[in-house]
Amino acid sequence: MADVEKLSGLFVNAVRQSCNAQTAILFSGGLDSSLIATVAKRFCEPLLVTAGIENSSDLEAACAVAAQLGLPHEKVVLGEAEIIKVYNKWHRLARGGQLNKIELMVPVFACCRAAAKAGKWNVLLGSGAEELFVGYERYFDYLKEKKDLKEILEKEFAALPAGDCAATDMVAKSFGMAAKYPFLNAAFSQEVLSLPIKERVGTRENKKPLLRKMAQNLGVPALAVERRKIAMQYGSGVHKILLKAKKAGLLEPEASQD
Structure with a gap:
């Protein structure tokens, strides 16, 4: 049985x-960012x-x-x-890419810009929570298909620093900020990854x-504990706007997946 007290500590x-x-904390009011915020207020006023x-829904x-x-x-x-403008900017800076990857940078960019204007140069994000705690829908498909989910999670978690986090780092650095990822902390993540999938x-x-x-x-408000997972690009409404813009030919073309 997982030791909740140890993991919490x-x-x-x-x-x-x-x-x-x-x-500053990129905050959706969901489980991951609310947990970070609840703990962070012990040490600072984020x-x-x-x-x-x-x-x-996120707002x-x-x-x-x-x-x-x-x-x-x-x-x-x-x-x-503005959503279309920011998307196209980061699409060019990232030298192309798929919509589902680039679109996440839109709310990240907007949040980092606001934090920088407020004089906050240290931004915390919840990256890694889905891989550690089996949060994505596709993981349940893998289980159904009898795939080795533990191995998949470990590989996806290990890929974060050079993948999604690298893109976020690029956005943060454009404002002179440092992005931090508490869920990627070595001691914490190793303890979680050592637990059986069950x-x-x-x-x-x-x-x-x-x-x-x-x-x-750890005292996170019940409203956040009970809120179902919604990815930032969906909860922010950005995805819907970008799909409409894509159909209208207003977005930079997606890179081939070949």
């Missing part, structure tokens, strides 16, 4: 090592930053959870033209149960 240390007086289109959830946490919260409302996996309807137990143990 390791995560607290991971966040503590990532915090300073100039800390600025929570959320980006999305008007009335998006609404983030406002509610930020109020419960009693932390300063910066809301960045994105318009259609102690980490939930169901399609109730993903990441072990992380939810940790969140409850």
Whole structure:
């Protein structure tokens, strides 16, 4: 049985090592970012930053959870033209790529820009939580297909620093910021990855149960603990705008997957 107290303690240390007086958190009001925020407030007063289109689910959830946490919260409302402009900019800087990879940079860019304007040069993100705690829908397909999910998770987790995190680092550095990833902390992640899959996996309807137990143990607001996973590009409303723009021919062409 996974030791929730031990995991919680390791995560607290991971966040503590990532915090300073100039800390901002990319905040969706979901489980991962709310856990980081709840722990970070022990060591500093982080600025929570959320980006999305008007009335998006991330903006609404983030406002509610930020109020419960009693932390300063910066809301960045994105318009259609700006979303397209930022997407095309990062598509060129990344020398092409698939929409589902580049689109994530839109809310990240908007949040980092707002944090930099507020004088916050240290930004925390929840990357790694899905790979550690079996959060993506495709993982349940792999289980159904009898694939070695433990090996897949380890490989995907190991690929993060040179993959998704590298793209985020590039955005943060463009504002003179440093991006930190508490879930990637070596001591914490090694402890989680050493656990059998059966102690980490939930169901399609109730993903990441072990992380939810940790969140409850560390005092995360129930609203965030119970919120179902929504990827940032969907919760922010960015994906819907970009699909519409793609059909209208307003986006840089996607790179071939050959």
